[in-house]
């Protein structure tokens with residue numbers, strides 16, 4: 001018995017070492033930790049002082065994730081910070097910057113920081129400042145021997161990689177078109193969940209009309225639960241329904257096919273900029289770990305691009321009428337919670353490898369991808385491995401040019417100006433006509449709104465993070 005146990009342990013150890021030997025590079029992207037609520041559902045208005053900021057809980061969540069990654073990737077991640085091996089980038093938002101700092105404290109914890117050179121004279125520790133003093137008596141650079149790590153960022157305007165939705169001019173138009181196209185599915189969903197909406201409406205004394213409302217409300221509940229605030233007690237079934245509806249809402253928001261393919265392009269281009277040199281054996285710097293600190297929008301977009309989630313798989317989970325005979329969904333993830341993350345592992349096989357029919361040759365690069373720690377099925381196969389070449393080809397075929405999809409062209413602005421000048425003689429006539437048309441449209445829209453109260457309302461989305469900034473543009 002004991003012998004068996006020992007052999008099993010040895011086998012496990014060998015297989016761990018094997019995986020470590022094959023791992024070449026890790027790319028991590030995640031959502032920040034718990035924050036103060038955004039928007040105005042439930043008790044959000046009572047918490048304006050923490051509006052969108054990372055909370056104490058959020059810091060702890062990312063610290064814990066950092067420690068876990070340090071353990072799971074020990075032997076691959078260096079024990080102490082090495083500037084050539086680690087690169088960290090964050091969106092320029094307080095909560096993502098602070099999440100990165102918190103996670104890095106777990107990854108390179110107190111005790112792994114720098115130490116002053118031997119026999120250093122105290123005078124060299126003093127800053128250039130009148131009456132300067134040395135406040136730390138140990139030879140640690142910083143108290144408790146902590147390590148600080150550089151976190152790179154780019155301002156929101158122009159950061160297409162980490163804030164693609166807020167730099168996309170016609171995002172709203174594309175999404176609205178998609179909603180119209182999917183109206184019958186949306187009606188079906190809202191009908192199935194009437195009872196759920198009623199229960200939540202009663203609990204918060206405000207009408208929940210559709211899954212976007214449910215999403216906005218759930219988002220405040222998620223904050224409140226994480227931050228130790230009171231949330232009404234719901235049955236597990238109601239909680240599950242809310243998670244499910246929030247996940248659908250996310251997929252409707254970004255899964256207009258062109259939009260999804262355009263919004264993902266800057267991220268994946270950046271991803272391949274890191275991985276291509278490794279595969280071409282040109283990783284001269286020795287970079288091992290890239291960390292992007294970002295938002296639920298990013299985790300959602302990438303998850304949808306990689307077939308980790310979709311409207312179709314979510315509907316098939318619950319409704320017979322949306323199940324198709326020969327359609328298998330290997331993954332179906334819910335929406336990204338706080339700290340939700342995607343970890344791309346780039347491996348180089350040192351022997352032929354096989355998993356459920358998918359084969360990797362010796363000396364071939366392949367990917368494994370984790371969503372929230374779980375290895376996902378890749379490349380439309382029932383397998384968690386996919387060769388780098390196949391993955392690369394699939395993504396290249398999938399991507400559409402971001403600026404084209406978003407209609408962010410300079411050219412277009414100039415054209416509009418040009419036209420305005422050409423027609424300047426008709427300006428006054430135009431103005432009068434315009435007023436009449438606007439008044440007519442306003443009346444028509446008013447009547448339409450009266451008719452279709454359950455129509456999805458975009459203003460409800462002002463409380464989705466990253467969208468909060470979008471609206472202040």
Ligand SMILES: *[C@@H]1O[C@H](CO)[C@@H](O)[C@H](O)[C@H]1NC(C)=O
Pocket residue numbers: 052053093094
């Ligand atoms: C970031 O924090 C500062 C205060 O530290 C605050 O003034 C600012 O509004 C915050 N920015 C965002 C985007 O929340």
Ligand SMILES: *[C@@H]1O[C@H](CO)[C@@H](O)[C@H](O)[C@H]1NC(C)=O
Pocket residue numbers: 115116117118119139
């Ligand atoms: C730092 O101080 C500790 C004891 O306080 C000593 O053991 C260690 O050698 C010192 N290291 C350096 C680099 O000075």
Ligand SMILES: *[C@@H]1O[C@H](CO)[C@@H](O)[C@H](O)[C@H]1NC(C)=O
Pocket residue numbers: 118119
């Ligand atoms: C540090 O000081 C000790 C004691 O004065 C001495 O033996 C040692 O050589 C010094 N080390 C260096 C690197 O200067």
Ligand SMILES: *[C@@H]1O[C@H](CO)[C@@H](O)[C@H](O)[C@H]1NC(C)=O
Pocket residue numbers: 192193195196197199237238241318
């Ligand atoms: C939960 O969702 C199902 C549809 O999947 C619905 O039939 C049921 O009424 C909902 N439960 C509650 C308590 O609202």
Ligand SMILES: *[C@@H]1O[C@H](CO)[C@@H](O)[C@H](O)[C@H]1NC(C)=O
Pocket residue numbers: 277280282284
């Ligand atoms: C290798 O990378 C360097 C920069 O890091 C670049 O200048 C060079 O062109 C690359 N070589 C190949 C073969 O891609």
Ligand SMILES: *[C@@H]1O[C@H](CO)[C@@H](O)[C@H](O)[C@H]1NC(C)=O
Pocket residue numbers: 082083084085285286
């Ligand atoms: C840091 O990483 C580089 C590249 O992997 C390596 O050559 C170097 O020895 C490392 N430095 C330390 C102090 O471990």
Ligand SMILES: *[C@@H]1O[C@H](CO)[C@@H](O)[C@H](O)[C@H]1NC(C)=O
Pocket residue numbers: 305306307378379380394395
């Ligand atoms: C996702 O699924 C579609 C088919 O629905 C396929 O064309 C695409 O290549 C898949 N993407 C990846 C990354 O496997």
Ligand SMILES: *[C@@H]1O[C@H](CO)[C@@H](O)[C@H](O)[C@H]1NC(C)=O
Pocket residue numbers: 328329330356382
């Ligand atoms: C995938 O393979 C596993 C066995 O590794 C099997 O249990 C499962 O049913 C398969 N899933 C699908 C959707 O074929």
